[in-house]
Amino acid sequence: xxxxxxxxxxxxxxxxxxxxxxxxxxxxxxxxxxxxxxxxxxxxxxxxxxxxxxxxxxxxxxxxxxxxxxxxxxxxxxxxxxxxxxxxxxxxxxxxxxxxxxxxxxxxxxxxxxxxxxxxxxxxxxxxxxxxxxxxxxxxxxxxxxxxxxxxxxxxxxxxxxxxxxxxxxxxxxxxxxxxxxxxxxxxxxxxxxxxxxxxxxxxxxxxxxxxxxxxxxxxxxxxxxxxxxxxxxxxxxxxxxxxxxxxxxxxxxxxxxxxxxxxxxxxxxxxxxxxxxxxxxxxxxxxxxxxxxxxxxxxxxxxxxxxxxxxxxxxxxxxxxxxxxxxxxxxxxxxxxxxxxxxxxxxxxxxxxxxxxxxxxxxxxxxxxxxxxxxxxxxxxxxxxxx
Amino acid sequence: xxxxxxxxxxxxxxxxxxxxxxxxxxxxxxxxxxxxxxxxxxxxxxxxxxxxxxxxxxxxxxxxxxxxxxxxxxxxxxxxxxxxxxxxxxxxxxxxxxxxxxxxxxxxxxxxxxxxxxxxxxxxxxxxxxxxxxxxxxxxxxxxxxxxxxxxxxxxxxxxxxxxxxxxxxxxxxxxxxxxxxxxxxxxxxxxxxxx
Numbered sequence: 337x338x339x340x341x342x343x344x345x346x347x348x349x350x351x352x353x354x355x356x357x358x359x360x361x362x363x364x365x366x367x368x369x370x371x372x373x374x375x376x377x378x379x380x381x382x383x384x385x386x387x388x389x390x391x392x393x394x395x396x397x398x399x400x401x402x403x404x405x406x407x408x409x410x411x412x413x414x415x416x417x418x419x420x421x422x423x424x425x426x427x428x429x430x431x432x433x434x435x436x437x438x439x440x441x442x443x444x445x446x447x448x449x450x451x452x453x454x455x456x457x458x459x460x461x462x463x464x465x466x467x468x469x470x471x472x473x474x475x476x477x478x479x480x481x482x483x484x485x486x487x488x489x490x491x492x493x494x495x496x497x498x499x500x501x502x503x504x505x506x507x508x509x510x511x512x513x514x515x516x517x518x519x520x521x522x523x524x525x526x527x528x529x530x531x532x533x534x535x536x537x538x539x540x541x542x543x544x545x546x547x548x549x550x551x552x553x554x555x556x557x558x559x560x561x562x563x564x565x566x567x568x569x570x571x572x573x574x575x576x577x578x579x580x581x582x583x584x585x586x587x588x589x590x591x592x593x594x595x596x597x598x599x600x601x602x603x604x605x606x607x608x609x610x611x612x613x614x615x616x617x618x619x620x621x622x623x624x625x626x627x628x629x630x631x632x633x634x635x636x637x638x639x640x641x642x643x644x645x646x647x648x649x650x651x652x653x654x655x656x657x658x659x660x661x662x663x664x665x666x667x668x669x670x671x672x673x674x675x676x677x678x679x680x681x682x683x684x685x686x687x688x689x690x691x692x693x694x695x696x697x698x699x700x701x702x703x704x705x706x707x708x709x710x711x712x713x714x715x716x717x718x719x720x721x722x723x724x
Numbered sequence: 725x726x727x728x729x730x731x732x733x734x735x736x737x738x739x740x741x742x743x744x745x746x747x748x749x750x751x752x753x754x755x756x757x758x759x760x761x762x763x764x765x766x767x768x769x770x771x772x773x774x775x776x777x778x779x780x781x782x783x784x785x786x787x788x789x790x791x792x793x794x795x796x797x798x799x800x801x802x803x804x805x806x807x808x809x810x811x812x813x814x815x816x817x818x819x820x821x822x823x824x825x826x827x828x829x830x831x832x833x834x835x836x837x838x839x840x841x842x843x844x845x846x847x848x849x850x851x852x853x854x855x856x857x858x859x860x861x862x863x864x865x866x867x868x869x870x871x872x873x874x875x876x877x878x879x880x881x882x883x884x885x886x887x888x889x890x891x892x893x894x895x896x897x898x899x900x901x902x903x904x905x906x907x908x909x910x911x912x913x914x915x916x917x918x919x920x
Contacts, residue, residue: 651778670785671795674765677741682785683774700771707778714781 344420345412346378346403346427353443354480360438360473363466363628369452373477374399374443375435378419379427381481386716388483389430390474390510391415392491392498395566395622396614398442401434402427415492417697424705429713430487438473439465439622441615448549448615459617460546467494467629471501478509488512488712492694493661494622497629500669503646504631512712513646514705516653517694519665520639520672521630526660529569530623533562537616546617555616560607562619567606572657572690632672639672646673649715650680651708653701655693681708725751728807728833728913731891735831735917736760740802743827745789745819746809749773750782757782764801790814793822801827808913810834811867817879824885824920833915836892838872873914880918889917 341347353374360368376399381388391401393414402419404412413434419425425432436444439462447462478486489510491499496518503513519526537543540558548554571579580599595601635641650673654666663684673680685701687693693701725733729752736742738760744753747766750773756762766784768774777784790813804827806819811834813819823830835858836842845853852862860867871879873892880887892911 649783667795674785674795675797675800677763679763679783680765680785681778681783682787684786703771703775704778707775710779711781 341404344422345416346420348407349376349378349400349403349405349413351376351399351405351443354477356473356476356480358476360469360476362463362469364464366463368438368445368463371438371445371473372443372449373435373438373445373473375433375477376400376403376413377431377433378402379429379431381431381483382716384717385431385481385483386485386487387430388478388481388486389425389432389712390478390486390489390502391419391425391432391434392470392474392489392495393434393437394491394493394495395626396610396619397495398440399434399436399444400442401432414695417695418702418705424702424709425490426709426713429716430709433477433481435474435477437465437470439463439618439625441618446615447546447617447621457549459549460620462617462621464624464628465621466625467497467501467631468505470498470625471505474498474502475506475509484509486510486512487716488514488709490514490516491518492516493518493691494626494629497626500643501629501631503648503650504642507645507647510648511715512651512708513648514651514653514708515666515669517655517658517661517666517691518652518669519661520632520668522627523665527627529565530627533565534620534623536561536565537620540616543616546620548616554611556608556611559611559614559616559619560604563610563614564603564607567603569660570691572659572688574657575688575690578688639668640675643672643676643678646676646678648679649711650678651704652680652682653685653694653704654683655685655687655689655691655701657688658691658693660691725755728893728915729755731893731915732805732807732831732833733759735829735889736762736803738762741800743767743796743801743804745804745806745823746812747773747777747782747784748807750777750780750784752805752807753777753782754780789819793826796826798825799828803827803829803831805831807831807833808835811869811871813869816869816871817883820879820885820918821883824918829888829917829919831915831917832876833913834871834876835867836873836911836914837870838874839912873911876914876916880916885918885920887916887918889915891915 351374353372355372357370400413402413402416421428436442439446447458451458489499489502496515499513499515537558540555542553543555583598584596631642632639652666652670654663670682683704689696740762742762742764744766747768753766767787774784804823810816842853893913
């Protein structure tokens with residue numbers, strides 16, 4: 337008998353793989369001759385495809401946004417708190433698509449895929465992907481589903497950057513853009529953290545210049561260190577104090593180098609878990625996509641000029657304790673949108689959860705998210721509501 | 725719609741660009757969007773009001789106005805509005821300057837501390853006025869910079885601010901002939917349209 341899922345869960349979901357034969361030219365100058373995207377969808381696409389919402393993932397995310405792959409799966413998809421019947425992205429209203437981006441390690445073409453030219457995994461030879469490259473691949477995904485215009489493109493962190501890029505690259509193809517816990521480009525400090533993470537991976541002897549698939553060893557230590565470092569930047573000082581304080585696992589100091597503070601064992605656990613579940617080449621590639629993201633660069637470093645042609649409405653949300661992409665960074669986006677006379681709303685949500693706050697339900701965050709998505713729903717053309 | 729907003733909306737040109745500082749639940753902007761096809765934004769700090777704006781489809785930006793409006797370009801709005809919020813500002817004079825910098829015209833409304841009831845309260849009871857309209861006590865009031873019509877008009881003279889229109893209304897937002905005759909004594913709310 338099927339286990340019962342919560343009423344507001346999308347329940348059991350099954351991913352699908354979509355094959356693309358049309359070559360995809362990339363910012364780096366290379367191209368992917370053909371590629372696959374793994375996607376999950378929730379809800380029902382209406383007759384004129386006007387109720388579709390694209391959700392873009394962040395650094396380590398994937399296509400599994402909501403629901404469960406099986407009755408045995410202990411945790412739902414990564415944005416289950418926001419997607420489902422009656423949730424902010426209400427699957428009774430919207431048809432929601434989540435995908436794993438190119439270069440990912442969860443089923444879309446990426447470093448683990450076989451390079452048709454060599455018959456071996458791409459590994460480090462997989463082309464570096466950029467946010468505009470991903471948006472282009474997502475536009476083709478929209479074509480595949482017959483979606484001319486998204487009701488909304490939504491994303492947090494690196495996902496929010498993709499949403500912003502959508503508004504710039506395809507102004508006609510989205511009505512709303514939700515940019516959550518993002519930044520218009522990385523700061524030197526952000527890039528510095530990414531570089532330490534990359535060094536941790538590439539200097540792991542098991543990394544083998546990225547060709548580690550053949551010999552069966554994975555650079556676990558490097559990935560673990562990268563994740564531990566990343567994880568610190570996703571939490572806030574207050575949040576860590578609240579969660580771990582200076583609690584000791586054994587209740588006393590042992591005067592050795594074993595993990596004694598709770599925070600140490602937590603980070604090791606997170607790092608180790610990640611190191612077996614994620615691909616090192618993908619991690620490197622995702623951090624590069626972050627570093628390179630700078631839509632204003634093509635417009636004389638003027639973000640207002642970059643968004644000048646956007647046609648959609650924007651909702652920008654930041655979190656008070658997020659120091660990876662702080663509220664100031666979101667305000668840069670808002671200021672540029674106001675200067676460009678775009679329709680934009682902005683909310684700054686109180687949270688102790690740092691950058692991770694965008695993944696964690698909090699009453700005010702969910703209120704804002706729901707209120708805005710109701711606006712998105714009301715902008716679905718009425719004819720299609722009747723057809724639905 | 726709140727009666728002072730009813731008066732203000734008459735001063736807003738169709739298709740103009742409006743910034744409403746302290747926009748509350750977005751009532752005025754929603755009305756202006758529908759009736760006058762204006763574009764613009766509300767600025768608000770209250771969480772419930774922000775959600776109410778989002779539900780109405782009003783662009784709302786969470787921002788503490790006391791932190792300044794420096795990110796907004798000069799003369800980028802046709803009208804900048806601030807209703808019943810001037811008295812809660814840390815530096816009302818600087819806010820008015822900023823409003824006049826970013827707006828071609830500004831509309832400001834505030835409670836008149838020179839109203840006879842407020843005068844009487846202080847004169848006869850010797851205590852800071854508390855009324856239905858000014859319900860706070862001195863220690864918990866958000867209203868930190870009360871002024872009278874005369875005070876505000878003096879500020880306008882000192883700062884070379886040109887008063888385009890002035891309406892004075894009572895608690896019910898009506899303006900009788902007597903208020904027009906003796907505004908600083910009988911008017912409870914001042915509505916000014918100013919420019920520089």
